[in-house]
Amino acid sequence: MGLEIEEEIKSIARTLNKQIQDAAAVSHNEAEFRSKASRMIEEFATKMRLTIPVREEYTLVNGRADAVYNRLVIEYEAPGSLRPDNRHRVNQHAIEQVKGYVGGLVRRERHRPERLAGVVLDGSYFIFIRSKEGSWHVDPPVRVDDHSTEHFLRLLASLSTELALIPENLVRDFGENTPVSRKAASTFYDALTESPNPKVKTLFEQWSLQFSEVCNYAEVSKLDVQSFARAFGIREERAEPFRLFFSIHTYYASFIKLLALQIVHYYTMPKLGTDLRQAAAFKSEQLKAYLQRMEQGGIFRELGIANLLEGDFFGWYLDIWDEAIYQALKEIVASLANYSLVTLDVDPE
Known part of the structure; x- marks a missing residue:
């Protein structure tokens, strides 16, 4: 101390x-x-x-x-x-x-x-x-x-x-209706709604097409979307279902990538120079560059892990990076940095 x-x-x-x-x-x-x-x-x-x-x-x-x-x-x-x-x-x-x-x-x-x-x-x-x-x-x-x-x-x-990396703790800190998930999902939803960026629009439309193929739109429209939206901090009176689910999908995709990064760092350090504790203190442009490298798979390729991150739909937030997105991602990073991965090495029995 x-x-x-x-x-x-x-x-x-x-x-x-x-x-x-x-x-x-x-x-x-x-x-x-x-x-x-x-x-x-x-x-x-x-x-x-x-x-x-x-x-x-x-x-x-x-x-x-x-x-x-x-x-x-x-x-x-x-x-x-x-x-x-x-x-x-x-x-x-x-x-x-x-x-x-x-x-x-x-x-x-x-x-x-x-x-x-x-x-x-x-x-x-x-x-x-x-x-x-x-x-x-x-x-x-x-x-x-x-x-x-x-x-x-x-x-x-x-x-x-240094929280234990167990499902109960992760659900408590990152699940539905938690401060981290509410802030991230609502920030992504607002950014997606307001952005005129053509690349972001194209990625969302491609995702929507695939999502509608695996999920019957008529069935989606029957869901109680509004209460689901409120659980993720989205206050819009009539939240648009596809934008809502794309925002939540982006949040959890980012969370999983950062968790994977944290685990890889734990088993390979000091090969990987920057851990999440350091990243949590980054200024806006530093964190953006760190996440850009993660989204492109560069950090994993340096460690000999190829094709862990193929190009996906969920790095779009980097193209419209602003203060709100910075604060939302910083909170995810900082919250994950509190977890101890020592528990991964301890026999659960």
Whole structure:
């Protein structure tokens, strides 16, 4: 982490540790304390400009975790129930639960165990738990204070990145009615509607001809196109079906190409110089050039992968590139850059 982030975490920890203790003091049970602590974590994420996927009461094969913040499992206990010695029954029970949840998350999301962490919290004590080199490392209980809260926040921030590349996460981040899909599909739809570019018009007409051959137009016209359009952020009162589906097709084609690029980079680096994290920081013309090279298959051919990308209909957005298209593609790139491909190498069993 950068120095500025470290200083900000230290500053927040000085206030938050007191807030955690106060919340525990006025909470009558675990559920009430958990609710208050969750709000504090949300506020921390907002202050730090972090996007931390949270799953509360997350069901795993061996139970239901109180809260999973990407790769950090939090098990809340009733205020004041933990003891300063982990031999105490309540401590042991909570520790075993966290171990089970971490193990369940490893199996479900194909993480390496050492890439996850667990925390037990009752408002008075933290217990930090990690798996290293095949064995569990359980820290003794530490009082909630500036130092321990800072360590907790540092864990939370560092484990909030690198999402597991699994279908559930991809659907959550890139599926229908998500911020990324709504922004991209609606941007493509507006650009397609407004563009006078003859090449774009020709590509759309060719695609429409092929689409109508494999899909009965009369059947398409019966679909509830308007609610489908709204799910992808398109507000036009009567969305034109073929433009709608071409825009959505373009979005998913771009997404799949970028995902393929990310996977290829993971297995061939450092041969491929620029990864998605770097591309996410590109200015408009830099990103356009990067995507142009991708659409032409050049990046893949350099790695000896021929014909992976044949000419298709879906690179048309490059011919009418503008600020809106730049922002939409940048968001797809930046969101995909948050994914860890380490999960591809971990046996799902």
